[in-house]
Amino acid sequence: MSEKQGEPRPNRRRDVPSGLWMRCSGCSKMIYRNLVVERGNVCPECSFHFPISSDERIRLLCDPETFDEQFKELAPADPLQFEARRTYRERLDETQKKTGLLDACLVGLAEIGEVPVVFGVSDSRFLMGSMGSVVGEKIARGIEMAREQNRPFIFVSGSGGGARMDEGMFSLMQMAKTSAAIQRLHEAGGLFVSILTNPTMGGAMASFAALGDVIIAEPKALIGFAGPNVIKQTINAELPSGFQSSEFNLEHGFIDQVVDRQQMRSTLIRILAYFCQEA
Amino acid sequence: MENESRAHGLDFEAPIVELENRISELRSFSESSEIDLSGQLEELEKKCEEKKKAIYTHLNPWQRVQIARHPQRPLTSDYIKGFVSDFLELHGDGAYRDDPAIVTGLGRIRGRKVMIVGHRKGRTNPEKVACNFGMPHPEGYRKAMKKMRLAEKFNIPIISFINTAGAFPGIEAEERGQAFVVAKNLQGMASLRVPVIAIVIGEGGSGGAIGIGVADRILMLENSYYSVISPEGCAAILWKDASHAPRAAEILKLTSSDLSRFGIVDEVITEPVGGAHREHREMLQRVEETILRHLDEITDIDPDLRKEQRFRKYMDIGRFADQQEQTLEDRG
Ligand SMILES: [Zn+2]
Numbered sequence: 001m002s003e004k005q006g007e008p009r010p011n012r013r014r015d016v017p018s019g020l021w022m023r024c025s026g027c028s029k030m031i032y033r034n035l036v037v038e039r040g041n042v043c044p045e046c047s048f049h050f051p052i053s054s055d056e057r058i059r060l061l062c063d064p065e066t067f068d069e070q071f072k073e074l075a076p077a078d079p080l081q082f083e084a085r086r087t088y089r090e091r092l093d094e095t096q097k098k099t100g101l102l103d104a105c106l107v108g109l110a111e112i113g114e115v116p117v118v119f120g121v122s123d124s125r126f127l128m129g130s131m132g133s134v135v136g137e138k139i140a141r142g143i144e145m146a147r148e149q150n151r152p153f154i155f156v157s158g159s160g161g162g163a164r165m166d167e168g169m170f171s172l173m174q175m176a177k178t179s180a181a182i183q184r185l186h187e188a189g190g191l192f193v194s195i196l197t198n199p200t201m202g203g204a205m206a207s208f209a210a211l212g213d214v215i216i217a218e219p220k221a222l223i224g225f226a227g228p229n230v231i232k233q234t235i236n237a238e239l240p241s242g243f244q245s246s247e248f249n250l251e252h253g254f255i256d257q258v259v260d261r262q263q264m265r266s267t268l269i270r271i272l273a274y275f276c277q278e279a
Numbered sequence: 280m281e282n283e284s285r286a287h288g289l290d291f292e293a294p295i296v297e298l299e300n301r302i303s304e305l306r307s308f309s310e311s312s313e314i315d316l317s318g319q320l321e322e323l324e325k326k327c328e329e330k331k332k333a334i335y336t337h338l339n340p341w342q343r344v345q346i347a348r349h350p351q352r353p354l355t356s357d358y359i360k361g362f363v364s365d366f367l368e369l370h371g372d373g374a375y376r377d378d379p380a381i382v383t384g385l386g387r388i389r390g391r392k393v394m395i396v397g398h399r400k401g402r403t404n405p406e407k408v409a410c411n412f413g414m415p416h417p418e419g420y421r422k423a424m425k426k427m428r429l430a431e432k433f434n435i436p437i438i439s440f441i442n443t444a445g446a447f448p449g450i451e452a453e454e455r456g457q458a459f460v461v462a463k464n465l466q467g468m469a470s471l472r473v474p475v476i477a478i479v480i481g482e483g484g485s486g487g488a489i490g491i492g493v494a495d496r497i498l499m500l501e502n503s504y505y506s507v508i509s510p511e512g513c514a515a516i517l518w519k520d521a522s523h524a525p526r527a528a529e530i531l532k533l534t535s536s537d538l539s540r541f542g543i544v545d546e547v548i549t550e551p552v553g554g555a556h557r558e559h560r561e562m563l564q565r566v567e568e569t570i571l572r573h574l575d576e577i578t579d580i581d582p583d584l585r586k587e588q589r590f591r592k593y594m595d596i597g598r599f600a601d602q603q604e605q606t607l608e609d610r611g
Contacts, residue, residue, distance in 0.1 A: 079541070079598040080532045084517040102602075133597035140594060163485075163507050165516065168532050169543050172485060172507040173596040176493045179465035180593045187470070201458075203507070206486045210462035225457035225486065226448030230512070234448045244453055254456050 024048050026220075040261040049198060049218050049261055054106045054123040057156055061265050062110040062119055069108040070118075071141055074134045076103050080168045088166040091127065099125050103134035104159075107142035112154065113269030115276050118146040121156040122204070129157075131204050132164035136174025139208055143181035143192075152191040152272060157209040160222075162202020175207035182211045191275050193268065196223050196246070196255070214271055215255040216264070217246035223255070289345050295334060295553065298327040331553040338502070340534050341525035344510055346502040347481045351556040353563060355382060355397035355440040355480065361563035362388055363395060369426055375455065378419030379410045380447070381491070383426040388438070388570060394430035396423045396491050397440030400481075414447035415487060420460040423491045424467045427475075436474040436574055439491045444509060446487030461490040468493035469590060472582035476573050478548075478566065479503045483533075495589050496573045497543065499535040500566075501550040505543075506533035543596060546573070 022033050026048025036043060040060055041050040052060070058067045082088035096102060104126035110119040120142050122129040131139075139155065146153035163171035185192060194212025196205075198221035206225055217223060224244035232239060242248050246258045259267045302323050309316040338346070346352070359366055363386035370377040382399040385392070400413035423439075430437050446457055468475060468491075477494035483505030499505060508516075513531055514523035538544040548569050551558035577585060 073602040075600040075602050077598045077600050080530065082530055084530060133599045137597050137599060165508055165513060165531075167598075168507050169505060169538055169541065170596065170598055172489055172505075173543060173593065175462075175486065176465050176469070176489055177593040177596060179462060180469035180493070180590050183466045183469040184590065186466070203486060205458040206461040206490075207465055208462070210459045211466055223458075224453045225446065225461070226453070231448045231450065231453070235450065237450075239450065243450065248454075252454055252456065254459050 025050070042261050047219060047260065049220065051124050051158065051198065053125060054101070054121045057121045058106070058108075058110070058119070060261070061154075061156070061268060062112055063114065066111040067108050067119065068110065069106055070145065071107055071138045072102070074102065074137055076132055076134050076167075078166075079133070079170055080166065082166040082168070091166070095126055099123065101126050103132070103138075104129045105135045105138055107138045109145075109149075109151075112265070113272055115152070115269075115272040116149075117152045117154050117272070118142050118149070119154045122158050124158045124160065127164060127166075129159035129204075130162060130164035131159060131171060131174050131178075131207075132167040133170050133174065135164075136171070136177050139178045140174075140181040143178070143185050143208075146192075147185045147188045147190050150190070152193065152276060153185060154193045154195070154268065155208065156195040156197060157200045157204050158197040159204040160199045160201055162204050162206070171203065175203050178208035179211060182208055186213075191272075193271060195264065195268075197221050199223070201225070201227060210254075213275075214257075216257045216259050216267065217249065217255050218261055218264070219246055219258050221246045223249050289342070289349065291334060291338075291342050291345075295327065295330050298323060298330055302327060328552070335552050335554065339525075340504070340528040340531075341510065343502045343534050344504050344524075344528050346554050346556070347500075347504050349554065349556045350402075352481055353555055353559050354400050354402065355395075355442055356399060356402075357559060358440060358480065358563060358566060359384075359386065359395060359397075361559075362567040363393070364388075364390075366395070369429075370422075371425075372418040372422035373425055374421055375418045376416075378416050378422055380413055380415040380443075381419035381423050383422055385435070388567060388574075391571075391574065392435050394426055394435045394437045395440070396426060396437060398443040398487075398491070400442060411447060413443045413482075414445060415443065415490075416447055416449075416452050417455040417457050417460040420446070420464050420490050424460075424464050427468065427471060431471050431473050434473055436476070436578065437471070437494075438570060439475065439477040439494065441477055441479045441483050441488045441492055441505075442481035442503075443484045443487045444482050445484035446490060461486050464490045465493055469593070470586070471589075472586050474574060474577045474580075474585065475589070476570060476577075478570070479505050479535075479544075480566070484509060493589070493593070495577050495585060495592070496545045498546050498548055498569060498573070499538065499544045500548050500555060500562075501535050502554055503535060504528075504533040505535075505538055506531050 024043040027046035029045050041052045105122040107120040192212050194215045196217040249255045366386040368384035398413045399410045401407040401410040475494040476496045477492045479499040510524035510528040511521040513527035515521045535547040539547050551561045555562040
């Protein structure tokens, strides 16, 4: 089936829809839902990586029952009293109700392959995983906690928007804040493994997410600074295929590995074992 | 310069520009005809000053954005020419290319050694094109960091002039890692032990601005702006129409007074009535004095403590509710 026949393409941002069968956003084939879930929400036909929630990411990467959430009392304020078509407050309330999350990331203590770490993950269901004051604060505190407790810091990024417009300059400043925290961790000899998922752009990508000692991306994720549409409009030309993909970033020397979701945990365990064990 | 300034008058400035034109006409008539018109001239000048004051004390955010982009507004190069003596430009990022959109070099301000880093926009059309309108590529940010590390090695304070619409959004910029170099600069500037002062002199365009903007002191000219996204970009997202930029400028809280109120900016440097573009000399003098005052305040701090204080400064930026404490954290 092709789009020409009027079949709407499923929204890429949505989670795997319920129902026995589903259409893949990558190859447009009808695929058996259970099989997709079994593979960590990856298409069995074309390996398209569906977005997954922060909870699912924790289940996939951390040792069972080890995630102990920190700073969970932090909730977004509305410092600009931002109001466009709708108010930021309304959008927050609605998103909070829908997702059960207070903001777009979770940070906690966890173990991965029995190595104690500080683990964080952004959740793209919450305002595209964008970074406002809460996300910046949780990441910065998480990094500081990693430094103080001598644990590696692992963060799984996924943010289409990057910085959160609704919090204005408070958002932009989180870039400097999280990067400064990474510098401190670096000076203390701490390890930061940055995992990039589709999409990681703008303010998230141009700060902490780019500063991993090791940077790993899921396949075919959109990774970059400016959004493809902005670039297209600026240069008034089509973009080459695969532009800003994980593979593009690997080819240009900015990331260390492209790793399938199913191998992400075992890859992390290898990296942690290498850096955190004496022999 | 002043004639050009009039040619570029902004809409809301029209009454000022009209008076300015009448004054200059009258003055040249008086000079050529040797008729004494000083009485009328004085009256007109008084009227013009009043008009300037009336308009410039009630600027809305969008008008400020327009002033920040005014073609006759003092640029990084004007400040360098104005009060940086002995300026020795240092080109190149040591890796790919010399990016003209960022200028870096050694100099002295009233005898004190400084490393200058700043966005370069260019004044004339060929200059603007050569500088890519002040929108740097990755090599520009890499160049800035390379020179800042040089300053660090020889204990030279860094003065950063921010004036960019943003880091350039283009194919090559992405190929060369725009996101990665901006991030490295944010991290790198947090590591510096030398004093760093950043001044937003015109446009503070998002990541492209903060990419040379992590500092002990963040200063802003009164009519400059600093924003997470351009008003046009914000309007395009919210209303699917960039012509709503004035409204976007309103809600983004991007003016110097907003950011000073938020505690993000340490000091706002007042502009002469009528804007920096009308009185370069006065503006340059105010900026020079403000830089020196802040340098005095931070130079004698122990380098490690200064670095620690810079780290704390950034860690404290953010506003959120702490539900456990049931209080709104209001940290600026
Ligand atoms: Zn598929």
